[in-house]
Amino acid sequence: MPHLHVALVSERPEITLIPLLQLRPERVILVATRQRRPVAERLEILLGRELPVTTELRRIDDLPCHDPQLVHAFANELADELVRLQATTAELTVSYHLGDAPRLTALLFQHALQRCQADGIDVDLTAGALYRLGTGQDPQAFETLAIEPLLDCDLYLLANGYKRTQARSDHATWREAAESRRPLTRYLAHHADRLGELLAELAALVRGDSGQPVIVDDAAEGPVLDPDARYQRLSLPPAFPETDALSRLAEAGLIEWSNRSPRRLGFVSLLAAQYLSGQWLAEYVWLCARDAGMEAHCGAHLLDLSGRHNDAPAVLDVLALHHNQLLMIACPPFPARPSGGPCNALHDLHALTDHTAGLAGTRLLVSAGPLDTARQRANRLGAAVMEGNVLKRLPVRLVQWLETGCWP
Numbered sequence: 052m053p054h055l056h057v058a059l060v061s062e063r064p065e066i067t068l069i070p071l072l073q074l075r076p077e078r079v080i081l082v083a084t085r086q087r088r089p090v091a092e093r094l095e096i097l098l099g100r101e102l103p104v105t106t107e108l109r110r111i112d113d114l115p116c117h118d119p120q121l122v123h124a125f126a127n128e129l130a131d132e133l134v135r136l137q138a139t140t141a142e143l144t145v146s147y148h149l150g151d152a153p154r155l156t157a158l159l160f161q162h163a164l165q166r167c168q169a170d171g172i173d174v175d176l177t178a179g180a181l182y183r184l185g186t187g188q189d190p191q192a193f194e195t196l197a198i199e200p201l202l203d204c205d206l207y208l209l210a211n212g213y214k215r216t217q218a219r220s221d222h223a224t225w226r227e228a229a230e231s232r233r234p235l236t237r238y239l240a241h242h243a244d245r246l247g248e249l250l251a252e253l254a255a256l257v258r259g260d261s262g263q264p265v266i267v268d269d270a271a272e273g274p275v276l277d278p279d280a281r282y283q284r285l286s287l288p289p290a291f292p293e294t295d296a297l298s299r300l301a302e303a304g305l306i307e308w309s310n311r312s313p314r315r316l317g318f319v320s321l322l323a324a325q326y327l328s329g330q331w332l333a334e335y336v337w338l339c340a341r342d343a344g345m346e347a348h349c350g351a352h353l354l355d356l357s358g359r360h361n362d363a364p365a366v367l368d369v370l371a372l373h374h375n376q377l378l379m380i381a382c383p384p385f386p387a388r389p390s391g392g393p394c395n396a397l398h399d400l401h402a403l404t405d406h407t408a409g410l411a412g413t414r415l416l417v418s419a420g421p422l423d424t425a426r427q428r429a430n431r432l433g434a435a436v437m438e439g440n441v442l443k444r445l446p447v448r449l450v451q452w453l454e455t456g457c458w459p
Contacts, residue, residue, distance in 0.1 A: 053077050054074070055133070056147065057145065058080070058082065059152045064094055069176075069202070072101060077106060078106070079106060081108070082129070097209060129164075145167045145170070201375060204346055207377055229337070233338060249297075329419070343446065346372045348370045353366070381416055415436075416429055417442070
């Protein structure tokens with residue numbers, strides 16, 4: 052039988068989108084205030100792509116905000132229209148989802164839509180449940196449906212006004228290289244607490260913190276390896292386990308290094324220098340997320356479709372999604388630069404999360420070294436922190452997040 056769904060547009064649009072994609076009604080009415088008109092417009096475009104072409108979409112974006120009399124009149128006018136439509140459309144059923152509407156608005160809509168025997172819908176992303184409340188709000192008639200995995204990263208971001216334009220992991224050659232380096236990457240992550248000084252110095256050498264950077268920007272080619280800076284010297288002769296790590300890096304073809312001249316090393320390629328600048332950590336997180344069965348993107352470039360925040364590209368080290376829940380991970384430079392690298396990365400992540408996290412989004416800051424200066428600020432901003440001494444437990448933490456939707 053034909054089905055019409057009335058959706059009051061939520062501030063977090065994925066909450067509105069999920070019941071529409073799961074129930075797949077033949078007719079949709081999106082109701083929004085003027086302030087949420089841009090969100091309703093995005094949803095209308097996405098639904099036109101995701102639902103069958105025969106779906107009738109209608110957007111009403113002048114819902115009053117504050118005046119109860121105006122809201123009451125609006126809800127009753129809509130209910131009158133639906134009653135007339137039911138009189139001319141055989142067996143037309145109506146459902147509604149009130150999203151995050153203010154309590155008074157929700158009550159007025161519930162009362163008005165009772166005239167067309169509308170079925171109330173509620174969404175609980177944390178529980179992974181979609182509740183059908185029935186036409187009479189009788190608890191005996193309540194039905195619980197498991198929310199299906201309806202969103203991928205790109206759809207989630209588009210609903211929130213962002214577009215993923217590219218990622219390092221989009222390229223098959225990068226994915227193959229990451230898989231081939233898996234044992235080495237895992238070794239670095241599991242020994243990050245003991246290799247912290249070496250890893251920090253290698254990253255500093257690549258950046259050129261105290262000398263000539265190994266990677267420079269070429270006007271025509273972009274980032275390239277500077278042939279005059281590819282050979283560098285460590286500040287001190289390495290000791291075990293640093294010598295073991297350097298041997299493994301040399302065996303993997305990432306550096307030139309020998310015990311005969313332990314302070315001297317050479318960066319073999321641009322990709323090797325980028326890996327040792329700190330990208331190995333994002334690669335480790337990406338591998339762990341993939342192993343946990345998540346959709347994961349490494350080095351994801353995001354475009355703000357509103358055009359407000361595109362002065363500099365927004366890049367997330369890792370973007371992952373599982374069962375409609377988004378996990379956004381930043382891997383700040385280690386050690387902290389004088390400008391406070393971890394805090395800067397945390398601030399950028401928080402600003403981005405305001406637009407994309409939604410009710411089920413999780414923010415995570417992962418570092419190969421201590422984040423003493425950022426930990427307290429992370430707590431205030433609602434971001435979780437993982438540091439070098441617990442990186443080996445990341446696979447377990449990811450599984451716990453998959454099961455609960457909350458970072459342990």
